[in-house]
Amino acid sequence: MKKFLxxxxxxxxxxxxxxxxxxxxxxxxxxxxxxxxxxxNTIRIGVLTPLTGSSAxxxxxxxAIYQMLTDVINEEHxxxxxxxxxxxxxxxxxxxxxxxxxxxxxxxATTAVSEAKRLITEQNVVAICGEFTSAIAxxxxxxxxxxxxxxxxxxxxxxxxDGTNDFQWFFRYAITDETYIKDTFxxxxxxxxxxxxxxxxxxxxxxxxxxxxxxxxxxxxxAAEYGYEIVExxxxxxxxxxxxxEVLKIKxxxxxxxxxxxxxxxxxxxxxxCKEQKYTPNFxxxxxxxxxxxxxxxxxxDENNYICTTGSWASxxxxxxxxxxxxxxxxxxxxTEKVDLMDSHVKDAMNLLFxxxxxxxxxxxxxxxxxxxxxxxxxxxxxxxxxxxxxxxxEYGQNTQSNGFVTQYYDGAYHTVFPAAGAxxxxxxxxxxxDY
Amino acid sequence: MSVFLQGLYEGIINGSILALIAMGIALVWGVMNILSxxxxxxLMLGMFVSYYANRLLGLDPIVAMPLSxxxxxxxGIIIYKLIIARALRGxxxxxRLITFALSMVLVYSAQLFFGAEYKTLxxxxxxxxxxxxxxxxxxxxxxxxxxxxxxxxxxxFWFLRYTRMGKAIQATSMDRYxxxxxxxxxxxxxxxxxxxxxxxxxxxxxxxxxxxxxxxNVGATFQLWGFIAVAMGGFxxxxxxxxxxxxxxxxxxxxxxxxxxxxxxxxxxxxFLVAVSxxxxxxxxx
Amino acid sequence: xxxxxHVKTGYDGVPVVHNASLQVEQGSIVALVGxxxxxxxxxxxxxxxxLPIMRGDIxxxxxxxxxxxxxxxxxxxxxxxxxxxxxxxxxxxRDNLLxxxxxxxxxxxxxxxxxxxxxxxxxxxxxxxxxxDTLSGGEQxxxxxxxxxxxxxxxxxxxxxxxxxxxxxxxxxxxxxQRIKDSGVTVIIVEQNAVxxxxxxxxxxxxxxxxxxxxxxxxxxxxxEQVKKAYLGG
Numbered sequence: 001m002k003k004f005l006x007x008x009x010x011x012x013x014x015x016x017x018x019x020x021x022x023x024x025x026x027x028x029x030x031x032x033x034x035x036x037x038x039x040x041n042t043i044r045i046g047v048l049t050p051l052t053g054s055s056a057x058x059x060x061x062x063x064a065i066y067q068m069l070t071d072v073i074n075e076e077h078x079x080x081x082x083x084x085x086x087x088x089x090x091x092x093x094x095x096x097x098x099x100x101x102x103x104x105x106x107x108x109a110t111t112a113v114s115e116a117k118r119l120i121t122e123q124n125v126v127a128i129c130g131e132f133t134s135a136i137a138x139x140x141x142x143x144x145x146x147x148x149x150x151x152x153x154x155x156x157x158x159x160x161x162d163g164t165n166d167f168q169w170f171f172r173y174a175i176t177d178e179t180y181i182k183d184t185f186x187x188x189x190x191x192x193x194x195x196x197x198x199x200x201x202x203x204x205x206x207x208x209x210x211x212x213x214x215x216x217x218x219x220x221x222x223a224a225e226y227g228y229e230i231v232e233x234x235x236x237x238x239x240x241x242x243x244x245x246e247v248l249k250i251k252x253x254x255x256x257x258x259x260x261x262x263x264x265x266x267x268x269x270x271x272x273x274c275k276e277q278k279y280t281p282n283f284x285x286x287x288x289x290x291x292x293x294x295x296x297x298x299x300x301x302d303e304n305n306y307i308c309t310t311g312s313w314a315s316x317x318x319x320x321x322x323x324x325x326x327x328x329x330x331x332x333x334x335x336t337e338k339v340d341l342m343d344s345h346v347k348d349a350m351n352l353l354f355x356x357x358x359x360x361x362x363x364x365x366x367x368x369x370x371x372x373x374x375x376x377x378x379x380x381x382x383x384x385x386x387x388x389x390x391x392x393x394x395e396y397g398q399n400t401q402s403n404g405f406v407t408q409y410y411d412g413a414y415h416t417v418f419p420a421a422g423a424x425x426x427x428x429x430x431x432x433x434x435d436y
Numbered sequence: 437m438s439v440f441l442q443g444l445y446e447g448i449i450n451g452s453i454l455a456l457i458a459m460g461i462a463l464v465w466g467v468m469n470i471l472s473x474x475x476x477x478x479l480m481l482g483m484f485v486s487y488y489a490n491r492l493l494g495l496d497p498i499v500a501m502p503l504s505x506x507x508x509x510x511x512g513i514i515i516y517k518l519i520i521a522r523a524l525r526g527x528x529x530x531x532r533l534i535t536f537a538l539s540m541v542l543v544y545s546a547q548l549f550f551g552a553e554y555k556t557l558x559x560x561x562x563x564x565x566x567x568x569x570x571x572x573x574x575x576x577x578x579x580x581x582x583x584x585x586x587x588x589x590x591x592x593f594w595f596l597r598y599t600r601m602g603k604a605i606q607a608t609s610m611d612r613y614x615x616x617x618x619x620x621x622x623x624x625x626x627x628x629x630x631x632x633x634x635x636x637x638x639x640x641x642x643x644x645x646x647x648x649x650x651x652x653n654v655g656a657t658f659q660l661w662g663f664i665a666v667a668m669g670g671f672x673x674x675x676x677x678x679x680x681x682x683x684x685x686x687x688x689x690x691x692x693x694x695x696x697x698x699x700x701x702x703x704x705x706x707x708f709l710v711a712v713s714x715x716x717x718x719x720x721x722x
Numbered sequence: 723x724x725x726x727x728h729v730k731t732g733y734d735g736v737p738v739v740h741n742a743s744l745q746v747e748q749g750s751i752v753a754l755v756g757x758x759x760x761x762x763x764x765x766x767x768x769x770x771x772x773l774p775i776m777r778g779d780i781x782x783x784x785x786x787x788x789x790x791x792x793x794x795x796x797x798x799x800x801x802x803x804x805x806x807x808x809x810x811x812x813x814x815x816r817d818n819l820l821x822x823x824x825x826x827x828x829x830x831x832x833x834x835x836x837x838x839x840x841x842x843x844x845x846x847x848x849x850x851x852x853x854x855d856t857l858s859g860g861e862q863x864x865x866x867x868x869x870x871x872x873x874x875x876x877x878x879x880x881x882x883x884x885x886x887x888x889x890x891x892x893x894x895x896x897x898x899x900q901r902i903k904d905s906g907v908t909v910i911i912v913e914q915n916a917v918x919x920x921x922x923x924x925x926x927x928x929x930x931x932x933x934x935x936x937x938x939x940x941x942x943x944x945x946x947e948q949v950k951k952a953y954l955g956g
Contacts, residue, residue, distance in 0.1 A: 052544075054653055056552030208698060235698035239657050241453070241648075242685075244446040245692025245700060248439060264554045268649045272556070276575035276647060277442075278566050295553035299649065436566060600824075607810045607821050614808035617770065619796030619825035619873060 042099040043090065043365055045355065046125035048112060048132070048140065051104035054265065055131070057295045062131040062348045063102050064334035065341075069349055070098050072328070073356050080328075081321050083383035084356045092363035098356060101125055105132075109139040116143040126365040127152065129351040131344070134160060135210035144169050148367050150374055152355055154347035156180060156288070157214040161398035169367075170397040171374050173354055174347050175404045177215050177287070180310040184285050185222040187308075187406045187418040187427075188257060197429045199283075203232035203255035205246070205262065205270070207289075212238075212261035215287055219259055231255050238266040247273040250281070257283045264290035268299055271434075280433040284308060285406065292343040292414070304409045306431040312404040313346040314416050316424040317387050325349075325385045340413070350386055387422070438571040443693040444686060449578045451685020452585035456640035457662030458669065458677035459588060460633035466672030467609040467629040470520070473535040475662060476655025477542035478508055478634040482641020483650040484550055490557045490645070498563050498580055501642040508638025512631030520630060521623060539655070546652035554649045561646065577646035584643050588636050589678045595632075596674075605629050609672075664704070668711045670718025680719065683707060723748040723908055724769070724877060729778035731768035737776060738764040740932040746877070747925070751899070751909045753940065755916045756929035757952070762912045763805060765929070766881055770802045771795055782877070797825050801875035805882040805912075807866040811855035815846060815865055818854050822872030832872075839868045842901070860891035867898065871907075878902060879910045884918075896922060920944045928952075 047066055050059030074097045077085040089095035101123045105112035112132075119125045120143070127150040128140065134157030141160070144151040145167055153160075154174035161172055191197035204219055206212035213235070223230050232253035234246050247270065250258065258281040262270065267290040274280065286309040290296045297304060315326055329341045354377060359365060362373035375393050390401040407414035408427055415425035457475055464472040482504045489500035515538065523534035567574040596602040608615040608625035615622050648654070665684055669676025684704050691703025711719055724746040732738040739761040746752045754762050767773045769780055771792040780788050787795065792802070810818050819839060823832045840847035843864055849857060854865060863883055870878055880899065884892040896918055903909050913919040920926055923940035928949060936949065943949050 052547060052552060054651065056547065057554075060552070235696075237701065241657055241661060242446075242450040242688065244450055245443060245689045246697045248442060248446070248689075248693055249697065252439060265649050265651070268554060268556055269647070272647045276566065276573075276578055278568070278573055295555070299554055299556040600827075603817070603821065604824060606813070607824075610810045610812055611808050613772070614804065614810065615821075616772070616792040617796070617802050617804060617808070618821050618869065619793050620821070621791070621793045 041094075042097050043093070043359060044099050044101050044123060044125045045352070046116070046119035046123065046128040046130075047100050047102045047352075048105045048115060048119070048128055048130040048136075049102065050107040050131060051102070053104075053106040053108065055107045055133075055263075058293050058344060059104070059107075059131050061294070061337070061339060061345060064332075064336070065329065065345050065349045066100055066102070066130075066352055068328065068332045068334045069352055070100055073098055073353075080324055081383055082324055082385065083353060083380070084360065090356070090360050092360050093365075105130075105136060105140075107133065107136065109136055112136045112140050113143055116140045117147075120144075120147045120149050125149070126359070126367070126370065127355050129153065129348070129355060131348050133209070133211055134214065138165075138210060141165065141167050141170050150355070150367065150371055152351040152374070154351055155211075157210050158218065159210075159214055161394070161396040163396050167397060169371065171354075171393070172397060173350060173391060173399045173402060175312050175402045176398065177218055179402070180287060180312075180404050181215065181218045181222055183310055183404050183406055183418070184219075184259065184287070185226045185228070187285070188228065189226060190418055190420070191427060191429050195427065195429055197256075197283075199228070199256040201229045201231045201253075201255045202257045202259055203234070203250055203253050204230065205234045205236070205250060205258060205260045207238040207262055207266055208235045209238065211263075211289060215261045228257075236266070238263045240266065240269070243269050243273050246270070247277055247279065251277055251279040255282065257285060259285055259287070260291075261287040262290050264293050264296040264299075267291065267296060271300065271303065275434050275436055278436050280431065282430045284431065285310070288343060294337075294339045294342060297409075303434065306408060306410065306428050308406055308408045308417070308427075309414065310404055311343040311407050311414065312388075312402065313343045313386055314405070314407050314414055315341060316413070316416055317385075317422070318424075319382075319385070319387070321383060322385045322387075343414075346385060350384070353384070439693065440690075441572055443689045445572060445574070446578075447686035447689035448682055449582050449685065450689060451682035452581040453640060453644055453658060453681075454661045454665050454684055455585045455678045455681025456581070456588060456636060456643075457658050458665035458681045459585075459592060459674050460636045460640075461662050461666045462669065462672055462674045462677035463592065463629055463633045463636075465666065466674070467605055468524070468626050469531075470524075470535060471532055471663075472630075472633060473533075473659065474515075474539040474542060475633065475637050476657075476659025477539045477546075478512070478637035478655075479641045479644065479658055480546060480650065480652060480655040481511070481542065482508055482638035483645050483648075483654065484546065484641075485638065486642040486645040487555055487557060487650055490559050490561070494559045496561050496563050497557070497642040497645045501584075501639050504638040504642045505635040508641075509631045509635035512634030513627055515634075516627045516630040521626070524626075539659075543652045543655075550652065552652055554651045556649050557645055564646070575647075580646055581640070581643040584639055585678065585681070588639065589674070592632075592636075592674050601625075601628060661704075664708055666718075668708050668718055670715075670721030673718065673720035676718055676720030680711075723783060724910070725781040726765070726769065727779045727781070729765065729768060729780060730776040731764055731773045732776065733764075733773065738932055739768065741778075742929065742932070742934045743778075744927045744934055744937070746908060746910060748876075748908055749903075749906060750924040751903050751911060751922060753916075753919045753923035753926040754910065754912045754929060755919060755926060755943075758914075760929040761932040762929050763881055764932075766802065766879055766910070766912060770800065770879065796873050796875075799874075799876035800879070801870040801873050801877070802879040803866050803870040803881065803883065805885060807862050809854040809862055809866055809869070811853070813854055814850065815852055815854055815857070816850040818865055818869050819846075819850075819872050822869035825873055835872055835874060839871060843868055843898075860887050860894070863887065863891075863895060864898070867895075867902075871902065875907060877908045877910070879912075881912050882914065883911065884913060884915050892918070916949075917944070 049062050073084045076088040089097045103115040129152040132153045132155045134155040137153045137155050152171045156177045158176045188199050236246050284307045291309040358373035362369040388402045406418040408417045416422050417427040460475045461472050485504040486497045486500045489495040564577045604620040605625045608622045612622045665680040666677050669680035687704045687707040688700050692700035726744045729742045742765050775788040920940040926940050926943050927934045928936035
């Protein structure tokens with residue numbers, strides 16, 4: 001019996017480890033095991049994403065969408081309007097196929113750095129994209145600068161492109177927090193002017209890593225500029241075992257609007273603690289993060305109703321190419337959990353698409369040429385699934401033409417509520433009380 | 437004043453979970469000199485038992501608690517017999533690190549079988565709601581970890597002091613060789629201690645699901661604070677672990693409330709450092 | 723009662739005892755003497771299941787007990803008082819004695835045994851509430867032997883009971899052992915203090931380099947020139 005049990009345990013262990021290993025390599029399935037771009041038929045692209053660890057769900061979803069998108073690019077899809085879909089592979093390079101090399105950064109900067117090195121030096125990837133928090137992106141950027149390999153991310157910390165680092169190989173098409181937070185305050189003014197909301201006081205609830213900590217000074221700047229009084233300012237650790245004192249302080253201050261920069265777990269803990277303290281914030285605007293992740297929404301369910309978040313993509317954007325992407329994902333075999341497409345997925349997916357476009361336009365994977373192509377990308381907004389004004393980079397690799405909006409959750413989805421031009425729902429202010 | 441009282445009360449509640457983890461670690465360390473790095477993962481498994489009991493059977497965590505304790509007790513026995521007992525025959529380093537390896541296997545297995553995403557109880561919980569005393573808001577569900585910590589501390593104290601098996605465990609912890617000579621099966625004493633510690637973590641996991649989310653890595657943070665509580669209470673002292681856990685919870689909440697939430701863990705660590713600088717072996721260390 | 727046949731034993735596969743044989747008759751005191759490192763304690767540890775038997779056999783009442791764990795031997799009637807006492811230091815004297823009767827479940831019976839121990843050793847009764855590690859060396863030794871008796875053994879094995887004790891206490895301990903024997907318990911005793919031990923024993927074995935090299939009645943060995951030279955300082 002003992003022997004049998006040990007055997008069973010050993011098998012479980014091997015199975016477990018094998019399963020983890022599989023995940024990491026799944027990107028290699030659609031290509032030969034040749035050595036990188038040199039054989040001319042495949043172009044290796046490094047994908048760093050958290051396949052395990054605290055953000056594993058999002059990381060796996062992003063990996064899945066990348067695989068779906070790679071298939072679209074590699075195969076012929078004349079029926080699609082999406083960029084890079086019509087013909088098979090990279091036409092300027094004899095139809096070369098993209099091959100993803102997916103690596104797990106475990107939401108850990110040290111792992112991310114060593115995996116980035118491995119992707120570049122052993123797997124010969126031509127560029128790196130994936131799912132990053134700002135802290136991880138900052139760590140990986142040091143590696144990609146050293147090896148002169150383009151890194152394309154969509155996390156939002158301003159400090160990545162404010163010139164403090166002078167990264168040459170760093171690209172961000174997506175918006176920074178500066179824009180998101182300006183949107184947030186414009187939205188509050190809009191509520192005051194059009195819905196008589198009477199917002200005077202705000203409180204900030206921010207986790208203390210690169211993400212939340214970078215948002216705090218921007219919020220302070222805009223609060224001063226727009227004339228809102230900050231009545232409480234909480235910095236907390238997202239791995240906290242409790243958020244009790246944090247919630248008690250917010251409850252004491254009772255702001256008109258609570259601005260939250262939180263990840264999934266801490267946001268869930270925050271709302272549970274609020275309910276224990278019989279407290280419903282008057283109105284909440286989240287800064288993406290946990291608010292736009294599927295496990296957060298599954299766990300919150302209807303309790304997320306009327307909570308707002310900023311964003312740069314929503315499924316209610318009314319363009320053909322957006323609907324096309326939503327359909328593709330809904331029917332994709334890679335979408336094993338059948339999750340809805342969300343902001344964070346699309347932002348990351350766009351980076352792969354931009355990269356493919358740049359390779360197509362450069363006609364080579366040589367890094368300097370690729371960098372030039374990324375900086376001067378030729379695009380048609382009708383073939384991109386993101387509602388930006390356009391693409392043009394400043395000297396620090398930041399797209400200055402992207403823009404965002406504010407959405408409010410109701411009945412199972414986020415709906416655009418601001419700016420009014422793209423709105424699909426009237427904002428509801430204040431939030432109704434939680435069900436205690 | 438009412439904010440202070442609320443903070444103090446919540447601190448004790450938050451500390452209860454740490455106390456529960458710490459008591460398990462203290463028991464295992466006290467009896468067999470093993471650092472139980474897998475205590476946090478037993479907590480995680482307890483949370484999953486609670487989660488699935490709620491999702492599949494609609495049970496409240498408090499109802500699932502005996503089940504979870506039992507499941508973890510049996511798992512503790514199996515793990516002890518298959519892994520720990522063998523490692524104990526090996527060199528001291530592998531004895532100390534075996535539970536570390538075990539915790540990794542448990543985390544990855546949980547990821548594989550339950551998924552890596554964050555979860556909270558999906559069916560409504562009956563034992564919930566708040567009692568408003570005016571000066572204090574008591575969330576019923578948060579009484580659970582506190583009462584559990586009290587009960588577990590009491591039961592462990594009684595078990596070790598007044599039962600035949602408990603005394604045998606104590607004797608084995610003092611002198612394994614002599615325990616064998618008086619007719620105690622030391623291996624059995626170890627098995628029961630290990631399984632008891634894991635059952636305590638299992639019950640604590642249930643209590644935690646009332647307000648905390650769960651995912652495969654959830655044990656790590658609690659484990660870390662649990663270890664600090666054990667070091668502060670005096671290695672191997674269950675009473676010390678219990679009181680230190682509560683003290684850390686209070687330090688956490690009051691620092692957050694009156695100094696700054698950003699440094700609340702510094703407050704906890706200061707309490708720890710002060711405690712060990714006056715009593716290097718811990719408050720109840722011998 | 724106990725028969726050790728050509729036993730080889732040791733630690734981690736390294737033999738310490740190469741070839742030891744001895745026989746213990748019921749109701750007798752058998753001594754095992756020899757210099758430091760001759761393998762006496764290892765042999766006792768092999769008998770009580772703490773060391774593996776590499777060769778040979780150990781028979782107790784005609785039944786092999788090779789490889790039987792020590793906690794099971796207690797129920798079979800074998801009790802060992804180890805060298806260095808090994809009391810449960812943080813427990814009271816009384817609790818130590820109660821642990822000695824761990825294999826007994828009848829509370830009345832345990833109390834009866836406790837009282838008979840107290841009758842035999844009134845000093846232990848005086849100290850019963852005291853924590854064991856606060857006792858003096860002699861008292862600790864008394865408690866250790868008393869704990870060994872609580873399981874009501876038929877065979878009591880004593881390893882170095884006089885080690886580190888003052889001469890006056892040694893005499894006391896030896897008198898106590900004599901009384902135990904008189905109550906019908908078979909005793910095996912390992913001692914450095916060879917003269918006093920041989921005087922008390924019915925039969926004795928001499929160990930040297932892991933082998934039993936000589937045997938005889940206590941008196942005969944005392945008279946043996948070779949023994950005198952090697953162990954008795956003569």
